[in-house]
Amino acid sequence: MIDEIQLEKLQSVAGKIRKHIVEMTHAAKSGHPGGSMSMADIITHLYFKWMNIDPKQPKKEDRDIFVLCKGHAAPALYSAMAVRGFFPEEELKTLRQVGSRLQGHPDKNAIPGIEMSTGSLGQGLSASVGMSLALKLDKKPNRVYAVLGDGELQEGQVWEAAMSAAHYKCDNLCAFIDNNKLQIDGAIEDIMGIDPIADKFRAFGWEVFEIDGHCFQDIDDALVKADSIKGKPVAIVADTVKGKGVSFMEGQLCFHGAPCNDDQKVEACSELDKINGVCGC
Amino acid sequence: MLESAATRDHYAKALIALGETNKDVVVLDADLSCSTRTAKFAAKFPDRFFNAGIAEQNLIGMAAGLACMGKTVFASSFSMFVTGRPWEQIRNSICYPRLNVKICATHAGITVGEDGASHQALEDITLMRVLPNMKVLVPADAIEAETMVKYVADQPGPYYVRMSRGATPLVFDVENFKFELGKNNVLREGLDVAIMACGIMVKLSLDAAEVLKKDHNINAAVVNVSSIKPMDEDNVCAMAKKTGAIVTAEEHTVVGGMGSAVAEVVIKTCPVPMEMLGVEGVFGESGKPNELLEKHNLTVDGIVNKALAVISRK
Numbered sequence: 001m002i003d004e005i006q007l008e009k010l011q012s013v014a015g016k017i018r019k020h021i022v023e024m025t026h027a028a029k030s031g032h033p034g035g036s037m038s039m040a041d042i043i044t045h046l047y048f049k050w051m052n053i054d055p056k057q058p059k060k061e062d063r064d065i066f067v068l069c070k071g072h073a074a075p076a077l078y079s080a081m082a083v084r085g086f087f088p089e090e091e092l093k094t095l096r097q098v099g100s101r102l103q104g105h106p107d108k109n110a111i112p113g114i115e116m117s118t119g120s121l122g123q124g125l126s127a128s129v130g131m132s133l134a135l136k137l138d139k140k141p142n143r144v145y146a147v148l149g150d151g152e153l154q155e156g157q158v159w160e161a162a163m164s165a166a167h168y169k170c171d172n173l174c175a176f177i178d179n180n181k182l183q184i185d186g187a188i189e190d191i192m193g194i195d196p197i198a199d200k201f202r203a204f205g206w207e208v209f210e211i212d213g214h215c216f217q218d219i220d221d222a223l224v225k226a227d228s229i230k231g232k233p234v235a236i237v238a239d240t241v242k243g244k245g246v247s248f249m250e251g252q253l254c255f256h257g258a259p260c261n262d263d264q265k266v267e268a269c270s271e272l273d274k275i276n277g278v279c280g281c
Numbered sequence: 282m283l284e285s286a287a288t289r290d291h292y293a294k295a296l297i298a299l300g301e302t303n304k305d306v307v308v309l310d311a312d313l314s315c316s317t318r319t320a321k322f323a324a325k326f327p328d329r330f331f332n333a334g335i336a337e338q339n340l341i342g343m344a345a346g347l348a349c350m351g352k353t354v355f356a357s358s359f360s361m362f363v364t365g366r367p368w369e370q371i372r373n374s375i376c377y378p379r380l381n382v383k384i385c386a387t388h389a390g391i392t393v394g395e396d397g398a399s400h401q402a403l404e405d406i407t408l409m410r411v412l413p414n415m416k417v418l419v420p421a422d423a424i425e426a427e428t429m430v431k432y433v434a435d436q437p438g439p440y441y442v443r444m445s446r447g448a449t450p451l452v453f454d455v456e457n458f459k460f461e462l463g464k465n466n467v468l469r470e471g472l473d474v475a476i477m478a479c480g481i482m483v484k485l486s487l488d489a490a491e492v493l494k495k496d497h498n499i500n501a502a503v504v505n506v507s508s509i510k511p512m513d514e515d516n517v518c519a520m521a522k523k524t525g526a527i528v529t530a531e532e533h534t535v536v537g538g539m540g541s542a543v544a545e546v547v548i549k550t551c552p553v554p555m556e557m558l559g560v561e562g563v564f565g566e567s568g569k570p571n572e573l574l575e576k577h578n579l580t581v582d583g584i585v586n587k588a589l590a591v592i593s594r595k
Contacts, residue, residue: 108349108378116349117378123370126339130346133331137307138350157370160339168331 002220006049010216013083014044018245019272020079020092025259028096031104034255036076038180038213038240039147045219046145047080055085058112064142065131067116069124070149070178071105072257077114078102086113122155124148125175129161132170132233143227146175151183153194159204165233166205173233174226177201178213180242184256201235213238246271285451286423288444289387293318295430296355300326306434307347309333309356311340316446317357317387337362341370341382348380353434359393360386360402360443368408375439376414383433384409385442390532391560391577392447392481392570401565407537409441410510416462417510419443419531419539421483424453425507428460436462443480445532447570450484452505463511467520471502474588475520475527479506479539482530482558482579489584501588509539514546521551526591528556530584532574535559554594556587 002010017040025031047053051064068077075095082089087101094100101110105119115131118124128146135142152158165173177197185191194200198208207229211218219238226234242256243249246268249260260268299306300322307329314320314332323330331347333340337358344356356363363386364371375382386405393401410417418433418440420426426444433440452468468483469490478486486503493499502524504516521527527547529540540557547555560577574580 116345117373120369120373122338123342123345123374126342126370127346127349127374129339130343130348131350132346133343134307134347134350134352137328137352157338157342160333160336161342164333164336164339164343167334 002217007216010044010048013048014040015245015272015275016083017044017076017079019269020082020089021075022246022260022265022268022272024075024079024092024095026265027093029259030096031075031259032072032257033075033259034182034242034249034252035070035149035178035180036073037244037246037249038242039073039076039178040245041214041216042147042176042178042219042238043076043080045216045223047084049220050223051145055113058086062140062142065115065144067124067128067131067144067146068106068118069128069146070121070152071119071124074102074104074106077106081111081113087111121149121152122157125158125161128173128175129165129168129170132165132173133168135172136170142172144173146173148175148177150177150179150181150194150197151188153177153197154192162201162204162206169231170233171230174223175233175235177235177237178240179237180240182242182253182256186253198237205232207232207234208237209234210237211239213240214244285448287446287448288420288423288426289318289446291423291427292385292387292430292444293321295427296322297325299431299434300329303353303434305351305353307331307352307354309340309344309354311335311337311358311362313358316359319355319357337366338370341367342374344382345374345378345380348382352381354382355385356382357385357387359400360389360405361400364402364405364408364441372412376412379414379438381437383440383442385430385444387444388446389443390445390480391565391573391579392445392532394446394570394573395567397567398564403534403560403565405443406509406531406533406539410542411537414439415510416440419479419507419509421480421505421507422449422452424451424455424458425460428458429507432460432462445481449481452484452487460507463508463513465508465513465516466505467502467516468505469501469503471500472524473499473501473526474592475502475504475524476530476584476588477504477506477517477520477527477543478530479509480532482532485579485581486530486584488581489588492581492585493588497589499588499592506539506543509542512542512546514550517543517546518550521547521553525553526595527553528558528584528587528591530558532579533559534562536562554591556591558583558587
């Protein structure tokens with residue numbers, strides 16, 4: 001259970017992360033705010049409550065591993081890492097600039113704590129399976145957490161990886177699906193339908209939990225249950241809203257791959273300041 | 282002493298030796314482990330062998346993940362399927378993050394034989410050498426293959442090692458062979474033309490040099506270019522200066538392969554006439570390996586003719 005104090009803290013951090021996402025993509029005049037904001041609550045829970053990580057020792061032996069398979073949501077990862085203390089929050093405004101460590105998509109060698117370079121969709125889950133195999137081989141207790149986009153599930157490699165994770169009984173691997181239902185060309189169901197997501201993963205041999213991806217209690221419950229699953233990997237299909245947290249960005253395709261303009265940025269920040277976190281429950 | 286051996290058999294010998302001394306060595310394959318010989322490692326170290334099944338993109342991705350966690354990863358399949366199918370995975374999941382993955386391919390080139398064009402990788406050297414951070418090696422024989430595999434295991438970062446299906450005559454002596462990255466071996470000195478070869482074409486080039494001497498009184502140097510990337514630029518330039526004419530010979534397309542890599546050095550350091558022997562930008566076909574080599578002039582005569590042609594252009 002998440003107590004009220006924890007809930008308040010997580011909501012406040014998620015609000016801060018969303019504001020960073022709006023501001024950094026606005027400053028860069030490019031980037032992907034919509035899909036960053038849809039996974040803001042998931043990454044907040046992982047980085048501020050769940051995962052065993054230490055910004056002072058980003059490579060410590062017993063750390064949990066996070067892989068942002070949907071690498072275009074880098075602003076969410078960078079914001080979470082900065083607020084958690086991996087690097088100064090000030091650096092966030094260098095996103096996508098020449099010479100910046102904050103590349104448009106995550107670069108493993110740029111900042112300690114980024115576990116894998118991602119951005120080309122479909123590749124992160126395979127790497128997560130490899131990490132899981134290495135940890136199991138060494139009999140280590142660390143766990144691997146991956147976040148995939150729902151549109152990303154259109155990549156065939158995801159299903160090669162899903163097959164292998166079940167085959168090798170990767171029960172130290174937990175993959176969130178950020179199911180915000182939009183991809184760059186339109187609604188997923190119009191472009192290339194991928195439903196039923198949960199049934200597909202079940203058919204591939206995974207344990208599946210379906211949650212509200214903006215509810216910290218739901219996220220927490222699913223992670224607790226995932227920890228106890230033995231002999232197979234876990235998929236957490238998170239029902240989310242693209243652009244979550246700013247009224248005029250929610251469910252809007254235009255914010256998939258484009259930032260707020262100057263006026264929208266001011267409005268978005270003022271909304272985020274008012275609500276200070278957007279947990280739906 | 283052996284007279285001929287398959288590079289893939291000595292790859293397996295090297296893997297087993299590595300498996301015994303380094304517990305972080307893991308091996309992956311994509312359902313061709315009997316053919317690539319990684320099955321021999323699997324039999325000895327079952328916990329450290331992972332079969333990806335017929336799924337090369339995931340093979341490369343899993344290799345990347347294992348390398349992220351500190352493993353020294355060997356990933357194998359036929360050259361066609363481990364370089365062509367997952368090229369973008371190799372680029373973005375291995376080369377960009379500079380991960381410690383050694384892609385060791387077998388069944389490269391036209392000597393795959395009867396399986397035909399779909400299985401004959403003739404573009405893999407090109408595909409791999411254009412990738413930043415990737416190093417590209419082609420052993421001339423089984424002795425070099427074994428030494429090379431042991432060498433790359435100790436080096437950080439991505440490597441591509443290209444091996445063949447069939448047994449080929451040995452060029453090197455086990456006793457005194459040492460592989461050096463970025464160093465060409467001059468196997469025969471000569472002042473009239475330099476034949477720069479890789480893989481199975483090295484032995485044929487030595488034979489061609491004999492013919493050139495005997496029938497044409499031409500003194501040909503023969504150089505083993507097993508380190509295609511990094512390329513031994515000093516040696517290429519020195520050979521160009523010394524002989525004034527270069528022939529390259531490879532069992533691979535002439536488009537972007539080893540010959541192109543040599544030419545890139547020659548044109549910027551010491552321009553001299555060059556001829557490139559290889560497959561002329563076409564697909565292979567089914568047939569016996571030797572018949573296919575004949576058809577594409579990848580023979581002693583083919584090399585001799587290129588040498589005569591380049592000398593006439595001096």
